[in-house]
Amino acid sequence: MKDNQHYSVIIVGGGPAGLATALTLAARGIPYALVEAQATPVQKPGEAIPPNARPLLRQLGLEKLMLAKEHHQYYGNKSCWGSEMLVQEEFMKMLHQHGYLLDRKHFEAQLRALAKRGEGTFYEAYRCRRLSRKGDGFVVTINNGETTQTLSADYLVDATGRKASLCRHLGIATNELDQQFALTLQMQLSTPVAQQIYIEATKKGWWYAAPMGKQSLSLMFFTLKELLPPKLSQVDFLKTQLNASPLMTELTKAAAFDQAAIKLMPAGTSRLDQPYGHRWLAVGDAAYAYDPISSYGITSGLASGYYGAHALAATIHGDQEALSVYHYLMENAFQAYLQKLHVHYGQEKRWTAEPYWQNRLDRKNRESRVAQEEQTK
Ligand SMILES: Cc1cc2nc3c(=O)[nH]c(=O)nc-3n(C[C@H](O)[C@H](O)[C@H](O)COP(=O)(O)OP(=O)(O)OC[C@H]3O[C@@H](n4cnc5c(N)ncnc54)[C@H](O)[C@@H]3O)c2cc1C
Known part of the structure; x- marks a missing residue:
């Protein structure tokens, strides 16, 4: 790997979102580099992919990875929420019949192996240390503990997870909606x-x-x-x-x-002030992080990588609107999630005076006020 290499796109972060971005850019023939700090995947929390995410897995060509013995199918939810009654939800009667419980380390190893088969360059075990704008693009300094390299790119993708490190560096604030x-x-x-x-x-x-x-x-x-x-x-x-x-x-x-x-x-909800800007975009948790009650984080990471990379490819080919369409799709999905989240937490009324549940109610009222203010602007 030579120093001072130039790429069309540099993706920083090799979790589900960064890897889905890399796989999609490869399919679109866009030269990219992927920079991931960990030499091999580490254990991350969260393993559930719900049944309705299966069409996305198929769209990405990833459902076959679920056949590995490390992953398991799951067939329902059993919950005690809102009353002492146990509620059993069976997926077999539904359209997609089962979801998947992932071995996260193995899943990310599988995605890495797919990404390595493509044309992109994978800087594994390299952490992004510095970022600056140069002309109409970016210069990124990466280091693996021994070697420091400088890379440049026309476009940058922040896939660094909840920390959204690159966006923070670019001065884009993350709104923590929940503690x-x-x-x-x-x-x-x-x-x-x-x-x-x-x-x-x-x-x-x-x-x-x-x-x-x-x-x-x-x-x-x-x-x-x-x-x-x-x-x-x-x-x-x-x-x-x-x-x-x-x-x-x-x-x-x-x-x-x-x-x-x-x-x-x-493990709360957060979102960037804006998930794209001049020659950059954010995907996965870096852009929108979801409350795990939704089991939506991995799916959203994969989906935002897929749609974000298509939007980036269209932008590179001269489409001026593609990134704002990406923003529109992601924001709409996020607003729909917030609505469902409030309905779900609102169903639990046994302890509304307790700080945790009081906080759920306060959040709902606060967010409704902000949404109304934004509509009247
Ligand atoms: C407690 C908990 C439970 C959850 N349960 C579920 C669940 O059941 N189902 C579900 O779908 N989701 C769940 N989630 C959410 C899910 O884990 C995340 O949404 C998902 O990991 C997001 O993927 P990502 O690629 O955006 O970020 P990440 O998976 O966080 O990947 C970011 C990557 O960027 C790398 N990186 C960061 N900084 C740098 C840098 N400077 N240079 C180079 N590399 C860098 C990191 O090493 C990391 O690999 C849960 C989350 C939590 C906290």
Whole structure:
């Protein structure tokens, strides 16, 4: 890999969004470089791809990757939300019949392998350290701990995830619409559980559990940052939440929590002030990050990479409107998501005086006010 290489497009970030962008640019014959900080994929939270995302997987030519033994099909949701009653949703009666529970590391390794087959250049284990505008394009400095290289490009794609590092550097603000955080862990089970997703609301937030194969469970508790205990009390906090949750207690059968395995991460809704500008665009979580209750993050990452790359290819071929059409599509999807999110949280009325659920209501009122103000501008 030579220094001072020039590309049509540089994509920074090799998660689902950056990799979908790379695969689509390759299909459109646009020369690109993809820069990803991690040498090999790392474990990321979130594994559910809902059934209605299957047409997108097929459109991207990715559904065949789901046949790998590391991934699993899932057939429904079991939830306790809004009342003590358990609600079972079966996908088999629906159009797309099942979703997928991904092994995220393996999925990203599969996407990387596909991207490496294309014509683009993959700077794996290189972190983007500096970014500046030069003429009508960009200069990017990347480093892998030993070597520093300078690359230039006519167009730039920010696929760096929630941090939206490149956009921040370009002075584009991220609006954090929510201070929700997740405590996540993997748990070994003594008996297999049915292949479905389990959701349960509690006074302080909500649980999510997804089986990963026969005897492993991906478990997450979502709450507000201000309600989180200090690190050393996380196990006690989770046990208390579990004891207040009959569905999760039944599922986990008092399996042990391992403090070292617990990870804390932001998991609220956020969006950039603008997801594109002169010769750049943002895709995936960098542009719009979704509350995991929607199971929409990976799908949106793949979709925004796909549609964003097509818009970029059209722009490169002289279409002046393509990026604003991309913005319109993404923004409409985001507004539809916000509506559904409010309806969903609004169904839980048992603890409306509790800070977590009060915060859901306040958010809804705040966002409706902002939307009304924007309409009257
Ligand atoms: C707790 C939790 C649960 C979730 N559950 C689900 C779920 O069930 N279903 C679902 O669909 N979604 C879920 N999500 C969301 C989903 O994980 C994300 O939406 C998805 O990973 C976004 O993909 P991305 O490519 O935009 O970003 P990421 O996957 O974050 O990828 C960004 C990449 O950029 C690289 N990078 C960052 N900075 C640099 C730099 N300076 N230089 C080079 N590389 C850089 C990183 O190494 C990383 O690989 C969940 C999220 C959380 C937090």
